[in-house]
Amino acid sequence: MEPLLPQMHHHLPPAQITTLALATKFTFDVHLPADAPANSTGRPTHLEVSVLEAIDEPGRKGWRVAWRTDGAAGGIPTWLLRAERTQEFLEVQGEGGRVETEYVCWETFYGPLARVVRVAVGGKVVGGLGLGWRG
Numbered sequence: 001m002e003p004l005l006p007q008m009h010h011h012l013p014p015a016q017i018t019t020l021a022l023a024t025k026f027t028f029d030v031h032l033p034a035d036a037p038a039n040s041t042g043r044p045t046h047l048e049v050s051v052l053e054a055i056d057e058p059g060r061k062g063w064r065v066a067w068r069t070d071g072a073a074g075g076i077p078t079w080l081l082r083a084e085r086t087q088e089f090l091e092v093q094g095e096g097g098r099v100e101t102e103y104v105c106w107e108t109f110y111g112p113l114a115r116v117v118r119v120a121v122g123g124k125v126v127g128g129l130g131l132g133w134r135g
Helices: 006-011 114-134
Strands: 025-030 043-057 060-069 082-093 099-110
Touching: 043 082, 099 114
Parallel strands: none
Antiparallel strands: 025 043, 043 060, 060 082, 082 099
């Protein structure tokens, strides 16, 4: 399937948007704590893909994808708080020479409320990042 053009996404129902492209806008339900029951209600967070690039460096091959909060879609004003989550999927040699994927993820908060986020929910955010690689 070819990536959808970002400007077309507003014409499609959410279930039909299956490929991320640079500048794709989407909504992600944030659950804190991240291991909350499946039937719990998350907080809808409006995001935009900010980085989508191949990593092709000596000893590092893979993909990097990042998304940031989309202040234009509502929620907390970006001058108060912005966030960006970066994920890398890197090819590594596993046992017996088998090719495996190393997953690296981090989230960065910007703005006057960044310190408040760290104190109030920082541990929960870190725990949620770990759930991505634990399954």
